[in-house]
Amino acid sequence: MPSTYEPIVTNTLTTTANSVTLSSIPSTYTDLVVVVATTTGGDINFRINGDTGANYSQTVIYGYSSFGSTKSTNATYNWLNYGSNSGNLLAILQLNNYSSTTANKTSIVRDAANGATSDVMAGLWRSTAAITSLTFTPPSTFAVGSTFTIYGIKAA
């Protein structure tokens, strides 16, 4: 039976970390699903392939103490969560067609934090490079026990 939905890499923190990078992502899948679960609060962002340039944009629908939408353009990262993250964050990041070398990369993030914040975000990384690494950065440090997992999904 084909391995349609496989864990590619996982990192469960046994010590605190200023950032977490998941690298050496193979190009053999069709889509990626990244699951991040952490008790760390604050704004957590992600970058692709270590790109720190102003190549990111994102549209957000958010709900925390208020409800609305916003966007970022020419940003140096994408949000993994938006709004008031007081911890207990689940973020599911989907990167479809991640290994394409002809298309810019789109992302969908669905995050839910502490029973208090719920967001959905559509992002764009303006690069046609295949995605080989993801870096997640909190405002301070990720707590022990934070988990970061990439699953690969095959279309056939």
Place this chain on the structure above:
Amino acid sequence: MPNTYRLISTNTLNSAASSVTFSNIPQFYTDLKVVMSARSSNASNFDNPRISINNSTSTFTRREIYAESGSAGSESVADRIIGNCPAANLTANTFGSLEFYLPNYTSSNYKFWSCDSVTGSNSATYSLWLLAGLWSTTTAVSTIAFSLQTGANFVQHSTFTLYGISNA
């Protein structure tokens, strides 16, 4: 075949039921996912599925963003509702879809989840919820039960499927 995404249990209702329970959940997965196709017998347009964990009905909170029948917004409530589903007054034979994701369900941290639910209809009455939930208890999850906020029944043919997801 890797045990990445495994069916643990499924329940398709042959008759109406007031609740559906998954008990003795194996403790060797990383995350849990529940997919539901649900409809309520309540005489209204919508009803709200709710959760209990390990038979506990306390220390739950939620925040959702919603779009319903022409309005949109967000609310935060200290209860155990996880989403929205159609009820008896909405288009017949129409069930809502809910997808519930609970990571690290065996950890010693509080338990938190996302749950997305949608209801379509052949009218201007519809619903979409994107919900964040929290159970402020550190116990590992071994039992999950679903019922309806109005106390009505899930109708016949409602389905509930529990998957275990492993990250290694």
